[in-house]
Amino acid sequence: MVAVQSWLHSPCPAIVVNAAGVVHSMNDAAKVLLPADIEPRWQHGDSVLISERSYAAHRVDHSSGEVTWWLLDDTDLRLERHRAELLTRMSTVLMTSLNPERCMRVVAELASTHLADDVLVIAPGTTDGHPVTRCVRGEAPTHELRRIDVEEVVGLSEALRGFPPVPSRWIDPAAAPGWLAHGATSIVVTPLPGHGVPAGALILMRRDRHFAEDEEAFARLFASRAGVAMSAAWLFTRQAAITERLTRDLLPPVLRRYDSVDLAGRYRAAQDTEQVGGDFYDVHERENGELFVVLGDVCGKGLDAAVQTGQVRTTVHALLPVVADHDQLLRSLNKAVLTTDRGRFITVVVATVKSCEEGLHVRLTSGGHPPALIVRANGEVRAAKTRGTLVGLLPEIVTTTDEVVLAPGDSCLLHTDGITEAVGGPLGDEEFGEERLLRALEECGGMPAEALVEHVHMLAAQWIGSGTHDDMAVVAITAPRRR
Incomplete structure (x- = not known):
């Protein structure tokens, strides 16, 4: 009798079906529900939708041939499972973009699709205003930089500073400013927490019903994922801007045009995924009208070499x-390199260029660098007859200076060993070499400086193919043809 009474008054709906499949009894909970x-036409384990609730059907067989069907309410479990899957999908979508504006648009679209009728994503403000993305369900998001008074919306100022959200029941939609509310009946304001600093605020609005507590809790979970994504996007953008600025300072300069000297340069870092490396060149104008050209190669590759390149x-x-002269410059540079970094050395060639009646007078001095190549117009x-000690390796260095005159159409080519030591060719294991470079330059007599450096770089690139290579830098100093 106790077991019977327990079955009849169980809060879980139960139905007893005879061997013919006809219901002949049900407990009190089932009578209220069904x-x-x-x-009963369901199978064991099926999900049954009754009065907007989900029930899992569980079958218990009896020796009499009767079957008892227990209906277990799994609505909340299914909802939590659905929300967990939804969060996972949302997280995947959120991490697909590292562009801040694009990320804000994704956040707004996801929130308007799954959480609210109208959504605003507001990023921390600058002197120009707050980046704001708005998305109405079913419409494309819009983005603008807008000046807003964050104190006009309850909880917005706090959310932008990373404080906990204000419950929606504390926010009166009727008191919301016109730029925010469009017929809203319920508003949720929640922070978007980032990596140590707030990433912004998320405002959710509904027009037909209020947010339940569990929906606000889910919105906070979504906001935590969205905040991480937005923070990552902002961080990446800032780092990219810093890197671009520093990289621009480390890259060789764009060479300007001169009336009496034709100059051109080309540079290619060792890794095509990087922009900077250990090769460098510069052109300086001296007060006496001379041009001072320096080309060098810092030991090593990548960012570390590029940093020392900037120092040099x-x-x-x-x-x-x-x-006063090349020798003094290289000796002073040698001492500076020894002082700053004893683990690295550099090779460098310097050239002083000035106009003369014959064309250009060029003085060349090498500090352990491959000699410059003189390419006559014919x-x-x-x-060039320059030799010298590596810079930054020994306390004292020895250098030799050569002087040449470039007639109109003649060129002086400065290059790093990344050109001659480029490995490739038919079998992919042979250096380009000094002899091959000399033979190639025999066909370049009379070329303008721009065409000469482009041709040398093209030859090296073709020789390398898809293989790896060292940093490569080339500068051509050409005496312009007279008209």
Whole structure:
């Protein structure tokens, strides 16, 4: 009798079906939930939708041939499972963009599709205003930079500073400013927490019903994922801007045009995924009208080499006003490199260029660098007679200076060993080499500086193919043809 009474008064709906499949009894909970003439046609484990609630059907067989069907309410479990799956999908979509504006649009679209009728995503403000993205369900999001008074919306100022959200029941839609509410009946304001600092605020609005507590809790979970994504996008953008600014300062300069000297340069870092490396060149104008050209190669590759490259270029720039000749410059540079970084050395070649009646007078000095190549207009090619000690390796260095005169159409080519040591060719294992470069330059007599450096770089690139290579830099100093 106790077992019977327990079955009848159980809060879980139960139906007893005879061997013919006809319902002949049900407990009190089932009588409230189900019509008297119901015919159970579900299978064990099926989900049954009754009065907007979901029930899992569980079958218990009896020796008499009767079957008891227990209906277990799993609505909340299914809802939580659905929300967990939804959060996972949302997180995947959110992390697809590292562009801040695009990320804000994705957040607004997801929120308007799954959480609210009208959504605003507001990023922290600047002196120009707050970035604001708005999305109405079924419409495309809009983005603008807008000046807003965050104190006009209850909880918005706090959310933008990362404080906990204000419950929606505390926010009166009728008191919301015109730029925010469009016939809203319920408003949720929740922070978008980022990586240590707030990423913004999320405002959700509904027009036909209020937010339940569990819906507000789910909105906070979504906001935490969205905040991380937005914060990552802002961080990436800031880092990219910093990197671009620093990289621009480390790259060789764009060479300007001169009336009496034709100059051109080309640079390619060792890794095509990077923009900077250890090769460099610069051109400085001296007070006496001379041009001072320096080309060098810092030991190593990548960012570390690029950092020292920047230091070397700065040092040369600082030394030029106070040194009298190439030898003094290279000795001073040697001491500076030894002082700042004993783990690295550099090779460098310097050239002083000035106009003369014959064309250009060029003085060349090398500090452990491959000799400059003189390319005559008639195709004759020879190496300049410069030798010298590596810079930054020994306390004292020895250098040798050569002087050449470039007639109109003649060129002086400065290059790093990334050109001659480029590995490739038919089998992919042979260096381009100095001899191959000399033969190629025999066909370049009379070329303008721009065409000469482009041709050398093209030859090296073709030789390398898809293989790896060292940093490569080339500068051509050409005496313009007279008209």
